[in-house]
Amino acid sequence: MMTESEWDNITEGKMRRVICFDLWGTLVMSLVQRTYEDYLADYWPRELIQKTVRDLLMTDAWIRSPLRQHDGQGILRPDHLRTAAMLLTRLRSIQSPEKTVFLNDHNWNVFDRTTTEFAELLLETVRLWKRENELVKWIPMAREVVEALKAADEKLVLVTNTTDFGIGEVDRVLRLREIFPHTWASCAYPFAKPDRRVWRFIMEHSPDADQYWMIGNDPITDIAVPAAMGWKTILVNHPEGVPISEVPRIIKESK
Numbered sequence: 001m002m003t004e005s006e007w008d009n010i011t012e013g014k015m016r017r018v019i020c021f022d023l024w025g026t027l028v029m030s031l032v033q034r035t036y037e038d039y040l041a042d043y044w045p046r047e048l049i050q051k052t053v054r055d056l057l058m059t060d061a062w063i064r065s066p067l068r069q070h071d072g073q074g075i076l077r078p079d080h081l082r083t084a085a086m087l088l089t090r091l092r093s094i095q096s097p098e099k100t101v102f103l104n105d106h107n108w109n110v111f112d113r114t115t116t117e118f119a120e121l122l123l124e125t126v127r128l129w130k131r132e133n134e135l136v137k138w139i140p141m142a143r144e145v146v147e148a149l150k151a152a153d154e155k156l157v158l159v160t161n162t163t164d165f166g167i168g169e170v171d172r173v174l175r176l177r178e179i180f181p182h183t184w185a186s187c188a189y190p191f192a193k194p195d196r197r198v199w200r201f202i203m204e205h206s207p208d209a210d211q212y213w214m215i216g217n218d219p220i221t222d223i224a225v226p227a228a229m230g231w232k233t234i235l236v237n238h239p240e241g242v243p244i245s246e247v248p249r250i251i252k253e254s255k
């Protein structure tokens with residue numbers, strides 16, 4: 001933990017900083033042994049699952065998707081079931097060149113949406129996905145670090161690639177929005193990290209800052225692009241990174 005005098009030094013002659021944090025793997029983790037992605041990886045390649053989730057479900061593309069459903073009150077809230085159904089339907093429709101490797105013709109045919117097999121796949125995906133979000137917890141020291149930065153009057157922004165229900169569930173469990181009044185969640189925008197529009201958007205909305213920081217656990221998704229744009233970056237919870245407890249010191253010592 002930081003002593004009070006260390007924090008006094010940070011706030012002295014105050015530099016106006018915007019300090020952005022990635023969420024998953026940086027601040028929080030899930031306690032589940034098996035994820036929905038592990039489960040679906042028996043049927044589709046992981047890269048395809050990750051790309052489909054990011055491009056379709058973690059951006060506002062789901063709003064424009066013909067697979068969307070309204071909740072009857074004109075407000076679109078894609079819950080776990082709708083989201084998983086959209087994912088499976090999209091995965092099934094993608095003609096991957098590797099298809100024959102992971103899905104033979106027989107298996108391909110069973111993923112008809114009208115079949116029991118599809119229903120079972122859907123429900124297990126929903127169960128695992130929901131559990132993964134519900135069993136979220138803070139990574140050791142992460143909460144202390146963000147709370148200390150907040151107490152030092154730093155402007156903190158959560159910058160996360162997430163589904164609509166994902167951020168809702170994590171917020172419900174950990175009350176994230178109390179700590180992060182400013183949240184950039186990809187599901188509300190037509191793009192996600194590592195698209196440079198993410199960090200450009202944040203700069204446009206905080207044009208007076210002297211310094212912009214991005215802290216994340218993924219060198220490609222979180223770090224490479226803002227670093228190339230002149231942001232200060234810290235890689236954490238990664239073999240080549242630093243423990244998150246080092247973040248306040250690094251920010252403090254930076255010019």
Ligand SMILES: [Mg+2]
Pocket residue numbers: 022023024025026216217218
């Ligand atoms: Mg992450």
